[in-house]
Amino acid sequence: MxxxxxxxxxxxxxxxxxxxxxxGSRSRGAPLDGVCWYHDEFDVTGALVARYETYDETDEAGQERCGWRRYDAGGRLVARHEVAMRWSALVALKQSRRGAEIALQRLGAHNTSAPLARRVLPAGTWRPDIVPAA
Incomplete structure (x- = not known):
C-alpha cells in the first residue's frame, strides 16, 4: 500500500x-525517521490566519508519533495535538484514513483562548520551533 x-x-x-x-515538507532517515509538512492558512481576503507544522516520525528513543502544531499569524503556538503512533498505524487502527484524520483533529483545539507559548517573531521570519510535544 x-x-x-x-x-x-x-x-x-x-x-x-x-x-x-x-x-513545503522535509523527510529524514535513520536513526530518526519521519516527515514534516508546513502549511499556511489564508482567509477569503487573503490574510494569513495560521501556520501549521504536521509530523509523522520516530524519535531518537524509538518512540513513534504523529501530530500537528498550529501557530497564529504572529508565530505564537496556539494549539497542538499528538498521538503516540505513526500515521500508518493510526490509519490501520481506525480502519480508514478518514477515521485517522478525525482522531488527529482534537475537536475544539482551535478554540484555545490563551497561547501555549509566548513566541513572537518579526513579520516574514517565521519558522517552526522543533519543540517536544505534550
Whole structure:
C-alpha cells in the first residue's frame, strides 16, 4: 500500500472558504525517521490566519508519533495535538484514513483562548520551533 498523507484540511478543521497552502515538507532517515509538512492558512481576503507544522516520525528513543502544531499569524503556538503512533498505524487502527484524520483533529483545539507559548517573531521570519510535544 502506498503512503497516503492525511487530508490536512480535515485535520485542521479548515473552513471551506479558507485556503490551505503547502509551504513545503522535509523527510529524514535513520536513526530518526519521519516527515514534516508546513502549511499556511489564508482567509477569503487573503490574510494569513495560521501556520501549521504536521509530523509523522520516530524519535531518537524509538518512540513513534504523529501530530500537528498550529501557530497564529504572529508565530505564537496556539494549539497542538499528538498521538503516540505513526500515521500508518493510526490509519490501520481506525480502519480508514478518514477515521485517522478525525482522531488527529482534537475537536475544539482551535478554540484555545490563551497561547501555549509566548513566541513572537518579526513579520516574514517565521519558522517552526522543533519543540517536544505534550
Amino acid at each position: 502506498l503512503f497516503q498523507p492525511p487530508v490536512f484540511e480535515t485535520i485542521f478543521l479548515t473552513p471551506v472558504e479558507h485556503r490551505l497552502v503547502i509551504r
